[in-house]
Amino acid sequence: MIKREGLVDYHARVRINHTDAKYQNEKLNLDIDINNLSGRQIAGIRFSMRSYDVFGDLILTEGEETHVFSIRCAPFEPAMRIVLNYVCSISNIPMKIDLQAEEIHFSDGTAEERERPHKKLYYYQELEPDNAKDQEYYMALRKFFHRAVCFAEKRNDGWLCTCGRLNRNRDEVCPECLEGRKKVLTTGTREAVKKQMKAEKDELLHKRGGRFFFHRG
Ligand SMILES: [Zn+2]
Numbered sequence: 001m002i003k004r005e006g007l008v009d010y011h012a013r014v015r016i017n018h019t020d021a022k023y024q025n026e027k028l029n030l031d032i033d034i035n036n037l038s039g040r041q042i043a044g045i046r047f048s049m050r051s052y053d054v055f056g057d058l059i060l061t062e063g064e065e066t067h068v069f070s071i072r073c074a075p076f077e078p079a080m081r082i083v084l085n086y087v088c089s090i091s092n093i094p095m096k097i098d099l100q101a102e103e104i105h106f107s108d109g110t111a112e113e114r115e116r117p118h119k120k121l122y123y124y125q126e127l128e129p130d131n132a133k134d135q136e137y138y139m140a141l142r143k144f145f146h147r148a149v150c151f152a153e154k155r156n157d158g159w160l161c162t163c164g165r166l167n168r169n170r171d172e173v174c175p176e177c178l179e180g181r182k183k184v185l186t187t188g189t190r191e192a193v194k195k196q197m198k199a200e201k202d203e204l205l206h207k208r209g210g211r212f213f214f215h216r217g
Pocket residue numbers: 161162163164165174175176177178179
């Protein structure tokens with residue numbers, strides 16, 4: 001097993017993975033690679049954007065220091081990752097872009113503004129599929145969780161999913177892999193996996209015993 005470090009923001013509704021900017025003739029073509037962590041269907045996002053030149057000085061986007069724009073993205077399902085495209089005018093070649101999701105509009109008509117981050121650093125033990133000791137556990141976990149990398153755990157400040165993400169206690173579904181908390185905590189813990197493996201071995205022994213008996217008879 002390898003010790004891994006994770007970082008989650010308990011206040012984040014989306015996660016901007018990266019932005020890809022192409023500049024041509026004072027136009028900026030922006031691709032925003034983004035994940036829905038809210039657990040709800042998103043209909044639109046209002047962004048704010050500040051751009052800086054090679055000297056670190058602020059440059060104007062659509063004539064503004066802070067450019068605010070909205071993109072409709074329905075239906076942006078929970079745990080999905082999409083790329084949003086936005087084209088705007090910009091006064092110079094941007095070297096750095098600060099992009100924030102300021103407000104999320106959900107498909108049910110409600111909206112939520114960005115909150116101050118509530119970051120949590122946590123650790124977990126990742127199973128190594130190439131390690132003889134871990135392999136059996138890894139395979140057993142993968143039977144139930146297609147993105148499993150570790151055992152699930154109930155913790156004081158949340159629940160560790162088998163995909164390695166720490167979720168809040170009130171999260172019913174992991175926004176990273178879409179597995180439900182109930183299934184994760186009943187099937188994906190170390191104890192549950194061990195129990196399941198033992199049950200399978202017992203059943204196999206039983207079957208072999210049965211066949212053996214049959215042949216003899
Ligand atoms: Zn997960």
